[in-house]
Amino acid sequence: MKRLKTHTAIICSLFTASIVLYSCTTKEKANVSENKHFNQTDNWIVLDKTDATKEGHTFSWTFEVKTPSDYVLQLVSTEAYFKNNESVKIKIGAQEFEASLLKNHLINGNEIVSEFKNIFSIKNTEKQTLSITTEADFKSLRIIPHYKKPIGSGKYHQEWLAMHQSKEKQDALQRFKEAKLGMFIHWGLYSQAGGLWKGTKINNAPHPGPKVAEWLMYAFQIPREDYRALAKTFNPDKSFAENVVKLAKDVGMKYIVITSKHHDGFALFNSKHSEFDMVDATPYKADIIKELYNACLEEGIDFGVYYSHGNDWMDGSDGNYKNIKKVNDSLGIYTHPNGKNLWDPSENTHESYLENKAYPQIKELLTMLPELRLIWFDGTGFTTEAQAFQFYKLVYERNPNVLVNRRVGYAFGDYLDAGDNKIPSASETLEKYWETCGTTNNSWGYKSYDDDWKSPKELLYYFVDILSKGGNYLLNIGPDGKGHVPETSAENLRDMGKWIHQNADAVYGTTRWKTPNEGQEETLLDGTGHRAAKGFKRDFTSKDFWFTAKEHKVYAISLTQTEGDILIKSLKKGEGDIEQVKVLGSDKILSWNQNKNGLQTTITGVPKDALGYVIEVTLKNN
Template sequence: MNRLFVIFLAALLFVSCQPKPAQQPEKSAEQLAQDEKMEWWREARFGMFIHWGLYADPAGEWKGERVNGISEWIMARAEIPVKEYEKLAKNFNPEKYDAEAWVKLAKYAGMKYIVITSKHHDGFAMFHSKASKYNIVDATPFNRDPLKELAEECKKQGIRLGFYYSQAQDWHEPGGTYWNIEQGKPHWDPDLKREPLMNYINGKAVPQVKEILENYGGLDILWWDTPRGMTEEAAKALQAVTNDYPNLITNNRLYRPWPGDFQTPEQHVPPTGLDYDWEVCMTMNTSWGYKWYDENWKSTEELIKMLVDIASKGGNLLLNVGPTATGEFPKASIERLKEMGHWMQQNGESIYGTSASPFFKLPWGRCTTKKEKGITKLYLHVFDWPKDGLLKVPGLEGKVRDIYLLANPKQHFAWKFEEGDLHVHAPSVIFDEINTVIVVKIRGDINVVSNKPRLKEGSILLPADFADIYNPGYGEHAVLKGSGSESVIANWVDKRARLEWIFDAEPGKYRMEALMWSAEKAELAVKLGEQKVDIEIDSTGEDYELVNLGQIEIGESGEKSISLQSAGNTAGNKQLMYLELIKL
């Protein structure tokens, strides 16, 4: 008995001495209510944006001339007078519009919600409005309310619904704002006699927002846009309407100082996760509204990897479609959505309800996570299948119970821990050409030792696959090809594209070099904090060269970021370059 008692005391002492996990501060009632409101949205991860209006009729062309810029801005870009633009409504008759088909396609693609333009900046309402006759029912031969039909179909098919509403810019109204009002420039139509903003807010915007919130079965999202010229008084008038709908989710574009429920990065993916809810809105080609000659389509591969990249950082993707004036989705959009849907049907578990990756960088792809009943699942999204048959998961520590293929759980993989990494032994077969998802099932929590670049043997190596690529919203995009020692940033053409690396550094003076190829003489700008170095490089000929980028000084230890961007004024703003790594 004494021996058992001693063993019991020892065990009790051992347990009591174990370090307790850090406790998270308790959430306030307000935070808990916010979590409850946002729960479905955070679970969804993937939605459809629809830009549809009168601008679908000219489709980027006015009086036989192609108009630069995005289709839905044609009224402003071509400086079309209000009365002349109004005439588009007389012939707007989207007889091929089919709400059921639209919702079915969104659902097949794996999207959980739809956001559609109820009124864009041109001031034309795509719903039946008593506040303004300038709407699709009263002003067109169509004589139907497409948003009511869409709301009914979304309810029937179990898809959440949101309406976009341009609350500030309204180019049709005397009191509405316009794209250059903040620069003090006049409206392009001299016949539009200007009025105070609040005349428009109280006379049209507030009544129409009440209509869309009251008449369409209860919206889940109200998506404000472009607070140009917006005032706090105007914002408060609109917020007073939405306050009556506590479960309504709104974005951050009502009034610039106000955060809303989520942030909206447009046409780019943040390099890291953000500390708040966020949603990337992205086009499939260049324009939001339909533009008949816009053939700059992103591939299905790009779109799937983009969705995964965003989910791996804890965000949502709102992917846009611009229907035609006849009410049809462009064929290229349909093809891509169906292909994405095929992938999502097999791999949707790795997207819905997942959290951000615990890893700094995974050279071969991305990771999403999910915790359920004491089990942590790591969904490894493998973009570049290892040629040597060994998938290395850097710095992972945890009690692995199983590793299998998500699309076929009967396909198991052997694994072992070696040199601080998890090594997954992968067959030579590539299971998915775009993105193979492997599930690592772990009992309990995990720990990850970061693989962030740091000083080693006097140098810091920043390879291509550790770079965050900031491409412009419109134009040619630099892309990453390959992984590990074979990775390269290719098609670096547009001078607006920026490459950025995050790393840990120690104080000192560093010589900077880049292993790269340049088709011709080029100018580059290197930035680290407030420091900037401009450098000219010659053509590297037929092969890669180690190019000197000058010297830079780091005063304090800690996390730093360094960026590289074209600074030249070459013809057409283009200078073709490829880059393998930067060395400090």
């Protein structure tokens, strides 16, 4: 009995680290009692075959979920009837896909749990329909939350909400909303390698995982001591901070976020809780985070730090992988190893890493940088609900003016990010303000051989698309080991910046208008790998417009050098009484006509090298 109780206690303590879900974007719910056990299976939907409506080989059910989120589908069968790689057709609401069954886990002695790779989103708590067409003899289907979208018990929600809704946080969020454009900097020891290890490109690395330069240690499974040796030669130019801030200023970026510690565990600041940092381990012998912070303050640019809290390949052990896997195996859940150091983990526990390095380093940053504006957490991994909340609360208690992004975990962030190089559709409804982080080529850290640079027009298109949908763009640079930004990257950003400075009124402090855009269908950016594989192909026409709004003005943005008559359909009669029409950057007032077809006016004098123009429409009333 004692052994059983011990086993149960271990499982209970680990459940919150897996797919147990709670969303802070749903309506406020009462706190869960401190004594109530929270089982991760509480949010599962189990559909028994015996309860299905059957038509031929198609089985159908109706069901409801407690929390809208991303889910995956699992099929439970027995050894005797399981058919490997059988093609199965699945329909969930309007979402349809076809996939093969893959044997994953054996549980309860003779049950096989097979998980489909497809992810599907359920956006409300209304009744859903699911059907599956298969000849396989199965017992049940399980709908479980996707491992990247953990939702907790809700016991911390009220306390989090009070902090999130505080005046300090909301004022900080308003400042963030008005900024619109920021600079992301991925820079560290990996920057010296330039995406290569012992002559092999990271794209040809022998191990699975992201093939972006900052994942060098992971992709080649470099032993910790071998990787630590990189610090001995990391000695960038002293002009790094000054040069980077000048570039941000030239582009029109209002805030900067730099990787103070990435997944490799190396800190760019002077830390008392690790010697694997800029001051103790490198010949540079100075705190480059403090230098960049001071340079930003001098130029009036807001400063933020990225901090990998869940992953630390140097001191974070295996990221709690083995413990989590033990529990997940018993439930038939695949434990994703991505981002975990399983080749040379440190001897400490993940819990001791948090207590002795991660939490203390966050405190150090908050103390050292009193005017810090945001902390961009990353690498959630197997961080528990309690640990994620502790990070958020720790930040708030030391400086309530600092924003926290959603990757702190369990929806405790003050704002959302759409994902790496991802832009949401105009039709999506997001419950919090959001940001997209993006690259200027196809890597975040410096990759010496990646010359697939996004043109100024492509970068501007992504920015304008994000503006029209009401978000921020955090656009990345990846300096080399000396701190130099690749020339083409800097040039393209500055060209984009010329348009931004000329059309600043249509950018800063604007909001989404009732119509985001008109013309061609949106070209969605769907991840770093998506752009790398498919490139960018889009023709811009005089009929394409994106809109932003501010007070009693609407801005119609075109990415062409149109000459002659134009028609803006979304500003037709009945969509607002127009007082004045002009082109931003010019004092000339345009003649115009508003009718049932739209707003008609004539454009002349747009420079041939311009990336586009903006029509400012002043309305008589808001």
